[in-house]
Amino acid sequence: MKRLIALLALLAAIAVGAAWAVAGIANRPAPAADVVGLNDAVASTAANWPYLKPADYEPAVTVVDATGHVLIAGTDPLPDALTAARHHALAAPVVVDDEIVATVYYADGSVAAEAAARRTLATTATIAIVIGVLLVAGVATTNYVRVVRPFERLRDFASEVAGGNLDAPLAMDRGNVFGAWTESFDLMRSELAAARQREQAVEESKRTLLAQISHDIRTPVATIAATAEVLAASEDDEAKLTRLHLIEAKSAQIEALVADLFRANESELAALRIEPTEFASTDLGSMLRGTVTSVRLGPIPPCVVRADRLRLQQVFDNILANSEKYAGTDIDVTFAVDELLHVTISDDGPGVAPDELEMIFGRGVRGSNVGDVTGHGLGLFTCAYLMDRMGGSISAPPTERGFQIVVGVPLA
Template sequence: MLIKKRILLSNILMIIIPAVLIMIVTGIVYLSYLKISKGASVDDAEKYIAAQSMIAEYSNQMQYSQTIYDFDAVQSELQKRLLASGIYSKITRDHQIVASNFTKEVDSLSATIDGPNSSMPKPYAVQSGHALLISYSFPKDSYLFKVIAIDPNFRIRSNEWVTRIKVMGSYITITFIISLIIIALTNGVISSNIFKNIIVPLDMLNYGAEQIKNGNLDFEIKYERMDEFGVAIANFDEMRTRLRQSIQTQLNYEEERKELVAGISHDLRTPLTAIKGYVKGLKDNVANTPEKQQRYHDIIYKKTCEMDVLVDRLFLFSKLDTGHLPFYFEKVKSKEYFGELVRQIIEDFEGSGLKLSYSNRCSSNSIVTIDPDQMKRVFTNIVENSLKYKQLESCQVDFMVSRQGNEVVIEICDDGQGVPEEILPKLFTSFYRGDASRNNPTQSSGLGLSIAERIVKAHHGSIIAQNKNGLAITIKLPVVEVG
C-alpha cells in the first residue's frame, strides 16, 4: 500500500477507532448509571399522592362496611395494593393491632417516626430521611381505627435529582478519562506503525548512501513493500548497480588503454628500429654497392608502409572507439552483395594461397542495411587473419551465408589449428595476438578482429569465434525488410 494511502487510512482510523470505542464505553457506563439510578425515575411524589388517596378510599369503605367479613376483605385488599407499591401497612383499633405486614425494621422505623408525631392532626404524613409515614384515622362502632403506612425507600424529588446529578457527574468524568486514554492509545499505536513504515526504509537508504560514500558497491538493499519507498529503494539499488558497472567498465577501459599504448609502442618500435638501422647503414656506407643500397631502400620503404598501415588501423580503431567514424548505410540484397564481396576478396588475395569456397542459401529478397565499404573491411580482416596464421602454403576458407529467422548468418571457417578455448573470448580485444605472434608484429597488428567487432556492433549485429576444425567466425545481421 502506498504511503499516502497509509497516512490517509491512519488519519481515518484515528477518528473511527476512538469514536467506536468511546461509544462502547459510553454505553457500558450509561447502563451502569441506569442501574445505579434505578428507581429514581419513579415519581415518588405521585406515589405518595396515590397511596394517600388509596388509604382514604379504603378507610372510608372500612368505616361503612356492614359486616366483619366485609371489613376484613377491604383491609386485606388495601394492604395488598400498598405492598405492591413497596409500602408496608398496619391497622389498629384503639391502639390494638388488627392487621399488619410490618417487618421488624419497618416496625422499628414506625415507632421512631410515628411516636413524636402521634398527636398531629389526622390524617398526616411525615418523612424522615428516606422513609415516609402516612397516618389515617377513622371512627367505627365507637372504636378509633388507624391506618399506618410506611414507605422505607421514599425519596422526594429534590433528593432524587441531587442523586442523579452526582451519578451523572461521575458518569461524565469516567467517560472523559476513558476517552482520553482511548485516543492516546489509538494515536500511539497508529503513529508507531507509521513511524516504523517510514523510518525503516529511510535507514535502508541511509545505509546504502554510507556504503557508497565509503566506496563499497557490493551490497544489496531488500525492501519488499510496493510503496513509494519501494520504488525509491529499487531505483537507488539500480543506480548502485549501474554505478558499479560504470566503474568496472571504466577500469576495463583503462586496462585496455594501457594495453593499447603498450601494443602501439611495441608495434611501432620494431619497424622504427629496423628503419633506424638501415638508415644508419646507408649513412655509414655499410651499403657500399648500388645493389645493396637499393635493397636497404626497399626494406626502409617496406617498413614505412607497414607503419603506415598500422597508423591507418589505429586511426580507424580510434574513430570506431569514440563513435566518430561515419557510416553510410544502404539496403542491399544479401544474395547479390555477398556474391560480389566474395569475388572481390578472391581478387584482392590472389596469389596469397587463399582457397575460398562460397555458398549462399538466402533468398533473393533477404535485405540487410549495411555500410558496404565498412562491412567489406570486416570480412577482409577475417580472411586476412586466417591467411596470416595458416599452417600450410595454402589456406582453405569456407564462406557460408544463410537465413535464420529474422537474421542473415555469415560463417567463415578456416582449416587452421584454431585457438585454445581460454583465448577465444580475447580474440576481439585490441592488440591481443597471443604470445607466439607478439614476437612478430609484422605478421599482425592485433587490431583486425577488434575493428571487425566494432563495425558489426555498429550494424546492430553480433560476432563470435568458435573452434570447428579450425577457427570459425560467425556474424549475424538483422534482416530489415522481407519481401
C-alpha cells in the first residue's frame, strides 16, 4: 500500500511539471526582432554597391542580388526567401537609384533560439506526459495484479466450492492485500473437505450395513417359512398348527419388510464386501443341503475352488428357495468341471418361458407364469451380481421340462 501511495505522489508531481511546461510554452513572450542589425546591413550594402566586402558584414547576413546570386554568404547562407523564412530570418530590399538591386537576409538568432526553446519545452512536456501515462498504466497494472486479480481468484474459488468442488486450486500470496483472506478461504476449504470425507465415511458404513442386512436376513427367513410350511403339512395337532401358521405369517411379514429395505438400497450392492478364499469343492455339499430338505446331490468332483463362502451360500440359498417356492418339487444338483466347477440346479416345476430366460437375471424381472406367488424379482438379480463380483458365472439354459440354473464357481 505504501508503494502505491508513493507511485501516486510521483504521478501527481509529473503531472504538475508537465502542466507547468505547457503553460510556459503558451505564455512565453515572442522575442523582439533585431531590426537594427538588418538596417545596418541594408545601409552598408546601398552605400558600397556594387563593391561589397565580406568583412563589412556580420556572420548572420546574406546578400543576394536581383538575379539570385549570393554576393555575401554568412555562416549559414540563405539563398532565397523560402530558405530565409524557414530559418525565421529578417529580410529587406536594397534600393540604389530608385532600383532594387539586392535583398539582405538577416538570420536573427533570437528567433531561432526561441523556436529551439519552444521545441525543448514541448519535448519535455511530451516526455512528462508519456511518463505519466506509463505510470498510470503501471499503477493500474499493479492494482489489477495485487487487488483485482486476487479478488477474481477468490470469487472463482468461492464459486467452485459452492458448486461442491473442494479440490479447486487456490494460489496463496501473503504479499498482496488479500493474502490473509486467501489463507482463510483455503482453511475453510480444507475443513469442508474433511467434513465431506467424514460424511461419506458415515454414509458408506450405513449403506454397507443396510445392504448386508437386506441380503443376509432375507434367505434365512424364507427357510424358516418353508420349514414351518413343511411341518404344518404333516401336523394334526390344532394348537401346533396355529403356531406354525403364525410362524409362516410373521415370516412373510418379515420377508416383505426386508424386501422393502432391499429395494430401497438395491443400488448400494457395490457396498457388499467380497472376500474370496480357497476351500475344497466337497464343502459345497453342506451349503446346498442346509437350505431346503428336498435336495438330491450328485457326486462332487474333488477340486479346490475360490469364492466368498458367505456370498456363495447366499447364491445357493436364493436359487434353492426360489425353486422350492415356485416349483415345489424335488431339486437335483449335479457337478461338472472344466474351467469352472459348474453346479447345475434343476427342478420339475413350470419353469420359465424360453423367450424370458435371457431377462430372468434382470432387476425386478419375474417369469410371466408365476401366478399369485409373491416375490420381487430380486433374488436371481442378486445372484448374478454376486457371481460376477466373485469372477464366476450364472446362467439359465433352456430345458425340456422344469427350470435349471447353472452356477460356475471359480477354481483356485
